Amino acid sequence: MAAIITAALDAMGGDLGAAVVVPGADIALGRHPDMHFRIFGDQQVIAPLLDRYPRVKQATQFQHTDVAVRMDDRPSQALRRGRWKSSMWLAIDAVKANGADFAVSAGNTGALMAMAKICLRPAAEIYRPAIAGLWPTLRGESLLLDCGATIGANAQQLFEYAVMGAAMARALFGLQRPRVGLLNVGVEEVKGLDDIREAGQMLKEADLSHLEYGGFVEGDDIGKGIVDVVVTEGFTGNIALKTGEGTARQIAAYTREALNQSLISRLGALLAWRAFADLRQKLDIRRMNGGVFLGLNGIVIKSHGSADAEGFASAIEIGYSIARNGLLQKINQDLTEYRISHATPSPAPSPPKVPV
Amino acid sequence: MAAIITAALDAMGGDLGAAVVVPGADIALGRHPDMHFRIFGDQQVIAPLLDRYPRVKQATQFQHTDVAVRMDDRPSQALRRGRWKSSMWLAIDAVKANGADFAVSAGNTGALMAMAKICLRPAAEIYRPAIAGLWPTLRGESLLLDCGATIGANAQQLFEYAVMGAAMARALFGLQRPRVGLLNVGVEEVKGLDDIREAGQMLKEADLSHLEYGGFVEGDDIGKGIVDVVVTEGFTGNIALKTGEGTARQIAAYTREALNQSLISRLGALLAWRAFADLRQKLDIRRMNGGVFLGLNGIVIKSHGSADAEGFASAIEIGYSIARNGLLQKINQDLTEYRISHATPSPAPSPPKVPV
Numbered sequence: 001m002a003a004i005i006t007a008a009l010d011a012m013g014g015d016l017g018a019a020v021v022v023p024g025a026d027i028a029l030g031r032h033p034d035m036h037f038r039i040f041g042d043q044q045v046i047a048p049l050l051d052r053y054p055r056v057k058q059a060t061q062f063q064h065t066d067v068a069v070r071m072d073d074r075p076s077q078a079l080r081r082g083r084w085k086s087s088m089w090l091a092i093d094a095v096k097a098n099g100a101d102f103a104v105s106a107g108n109t110g111a112l113m114a115m116a117k118i119c120l121r122p123a124a125e126i127y128r129p130a131i132a133g134l135w136p137t138l139r140g141e142s143l144l145l146d147c148g149a150t151i152g153a154n155a156q157q158l159f160e161y162a163v164m165g166a167a168m169a170r171a172l173f174g175l176q177r178p179r180v181g182l183l184n185v186g187v188e189e190v191k192g193l194d195d196i197r198e199a200g201q202m203l204k205e206a207d208l209s210h211l212e213y214g215g216f217v218e219g220d221d222i223g224k225g226i227v228d229v230v231v232t233e234g235f236t237g238n239i240a241l242k243t244g245e246g247t248a249r250q251i252a253a254y255t256r257e258a259l260n261q262s263l264i265s266r267l268g269a270l271l272a273w274r275a276f277a278d279l280r281q282k283l284d285i286r287r288m289n290g291g292v293f294l295g296l297n298g299i300v301i302k303s304h305g306s307a308d309a310e311g312f313a314s315a316i317e318i319g320y321s322i323a324r325n326g327l328l329q330k331i332n333q334d335l336t337e338y339r340i341s342h343a344t345p346s347p348a349p350s351p352p353k354v355p356v
Numbered sequence: 357m358a359a360i361i362t363a364a365l366d367a368m369g370g371d372l373g374a375a376v377v378v379p380g381a382d383i384a385l386g387r388h389p390d391m392h393f394r395i396f397g398d399q400q401v402i403a404p405l406l407d408r409y410p411r412v413k414q415a416t417q418f419q420h421t422d423v424a425v426r427m428d429d430r431p432s433q434a435l436r437r438g439r440w441k442s443s444m445w446l447a448i449d450a451v452k453a454n455g456a457d458f459a460v461s462a463g464n465t466g467a468l469m470a471m472a473k474i475c476l477r478p479a480a481e482i483y484r485p486a487i488a489g490l491w492p493t494l495r496g497e498s499l500l501l502d503c504g505a506t507i508g509a510n511a512q513q514l515f516e517y518a519v520m521g522a523a524m525a526r527a528l529f530g531l532q533r534p535r536v537g538l539l540n541v542g543v544e545e546v547k548g549l550d551d552i553r554e555a556g557q558m559l560k561e562a563d564l565s566h567l568e569y570g571g572f573v574e575g576d577d578i579g580k581g582i583v584d585v586v587v588t589e590g591f592t593g594n595i596a597l598k599t600g601e602g603t604a605r606q607i608a609a610y611t612r613e614a615l616n617q618s619l620i621s622r623l624g625a626l627l628a629w630r631a632f633a634d635l636r637q638k639l640d641i642r643r644m645n646g647g648v649f650l651g652l653n654g655i656v657i658k659s660h661g662s663a664d665a666e667g668f669a670s671a672i673e674i675g676y677s678i679a680r681n682g683l684l685q686k687i688n689q690d691l692t693e694y695r696i697s698h699a700t701p702s703p704a705p706s707p708p709k710v711p712v
Contacts, residue, residue, distance in 0.1 A: 137606070138606055183595060193507055219595040220601050220602030223599075224602065236595050238574075239539060239592050239595065239596050243576065244600070244603045245576050246577065246600075247579050247600045247607075251607050254494075254638050255611075258628075258631040258638075261634070262630065264627055264630075265628040267627055268623075268627030268628025270624065271621065271624030271627060273624075274617075274620070275615045275624070279611060282610050
């Protein structure tokens with residue numbers, strides 16, 4: 001029998017805190033009974049919730065703290081106030097102490113990345129961590145990274161994002177050799193930035209056994225799913241992610257408005273409700289919730305601050321899948337393959353960067 | 357009576373060439389009878405088309421050339437082969453020679469920008485031209501620039517994009533004082549790149565009479581229409597534009613699929629056809645067709661290479677509106693207001709950049 005997977009949950013992050021964390025854990029547990037939880041937060045709030053979700057209570061080791069990182073704390077403030085004792089820190093620290101396979105927090109991204117970096121440290125072979133997000137496509141799902149851990153990336157860093165993203169696509173989608181593309185403004189090789197060109201060259205030459213280099217992709221290729229992993233630096237990645245989300249919400253608003261304009265269109269919408277239910281499910285941003293921090297000695301997942309219980313459950317389940325399928329080992333294996341075949345020296349530690 | 361507006365049309369650009377240019381001119385002329393055309397291209401192809409559209413023929417001064425810029429020509433190749441004699445060059449040159457108020461081409465963007473820069477030259481007060489595109493929003497329409505003229509932009513350049521974009525929003529949307537936002541990865545002032553922060557500071561301090569600075573906006577704010585003009589450098593702008601377009605197409609594909617899944621959903625869709633027709637119109641990317649080159653001594657508009665006649669007509673009509681409403685004078689007026697109040701020296705000419 002497979003080992004239990006343990007998730008460490010920060011129950012004081014996000015707009016809704018424990019009110020979505022405990023029900024979210026219940027949903028995830030329903031689909032993955034081989035899970036345990038470690039939950040960190042305010043006993044006064046969480047104990048009654050655990051009483052309402054006895055299945056979660058039974059699978060949970062709870063630890064009280066009343067120190068919470070605020071959504072508007074800057075990373076430095078969060079560290080000053082929350083190191084060692086906040087629910088966010090304790091969840092990450094549980095991963096470090098091998099008390100959990102991954103941590104999930106809906107707290108503020110900058111603080112979470114800063115704490116994760118300090119507590120878990122970047123993995124030995126990695127210059128810089130990145131945040132990977134899921135993107136629904138016409139063919140299924142793809143990954144986009146970096147969704148905003150750091151602004152800017154050189155060729156070496158883009159290369160590492162590609163390797164980490166491919167490893168995550170193997171762990172999450174069960175692919176043997178995911179296709180990886182570099183986000184660019186044109187598909188011809190003459191175009192684009194030097195760093196992107198150089199990263200493309202590196203990926204082509206590396207010819208890794210678990211990564212197929214798919215060349216440059218443009219913004220409108222992401223949703224087509226022509227590659228499994230889309231790689232870009234954090235500023236562009238964040239803009240692309242939010243622009244895609246915003247456009248989806250905008251069209252949903254148009255559609256609602258259009259279908260409500262007359263009795264007959266409402267009747268039509270009613271008849272087609274099954275179709276719209278499918279559509280809603282396909283576009284359900286909650287299923288895509290969960291930004292995965294890659295490149296650290298441990299898995300940390302950022303749930304959207306406004307995610308509901310179903311969304312928080314998705315973030316937990318992403319963690320479950322990648323932990324179950326050995327994400328960290330896969331990343332390490334791929335980078336080692338590259339380093340051995342190219343005999344490059346281990347990287348010097350990069351200077352600390354302020355996360356987005 | 358207002359003066360006639362003359363459009364110079366490159367009839368050999370894009371995937372479809374004259375076959376969309378002449379019918380597109382006919383559509384535009386139907387809505388704006390106070391237009392004339394100068395059409396450049398191959399007589400053998402265009403003469404029969406003009407015979408089929410007598411209204412266009414009557415309003416057109418035609419000039420033959422059989423030199424066309426190819427869609428895959430690099431800017432340098434296009435210039436070598438097409439300077440002085442290609443349909444693209446001749447259309448731009450008509451603007452320079454005051455034979456037309458603006459030029460439209462569906463030819464390749466890099467070549468068009470290179471020729472426009474060489475033929476028309478950047479305007480006296482402008483460091484660097486940009487491409488502005490239309491974005492449908494929940495409140496109407498906004499502009500995004502730079503959509504890909506140049507990779508990267510410093511604070512001064514972002515500031516000028518903001519001024520040019522605001523002038524275009526005045527000319528196109530009839531606004532008195534358009535709201536302008538800077539695209540960034542966070543709304544708090546502490547976030548983002550130095551250049552963006554500095555541009556924000558400049559816009560705030562400038563306090564222009566025709567531009568209201570709206571602060572930082574994120575990717576998902578574009579579609580909400582919380583600002584009339586979204587400013588960013590060309591790489592990010594291009595990714596955002598294409599990601600938005602791609603997401604819209606993706607959802608349209610989902611919707612078609614969902615509504616076709618059963619007889620009853622098809623019946624529902626039929627009943628709601630009016631709603632879907634409205635929706636289609638709202639999302640009609642053709643209405644948004646036309647990237648406007650800002651910052652040159654003349655107006656040049658890039659129509660999408662695959663645009664149909666309706667799309668090409670939109671590009672012509674954008675040109676009509678901004679020429680009719682004195683775009684170039686508005687840009688000049690706003691920059692002059694800033695330069696006088698801040699007494700900055702005129703910029704040195706910037707080194708030529710390869711457009712995207």
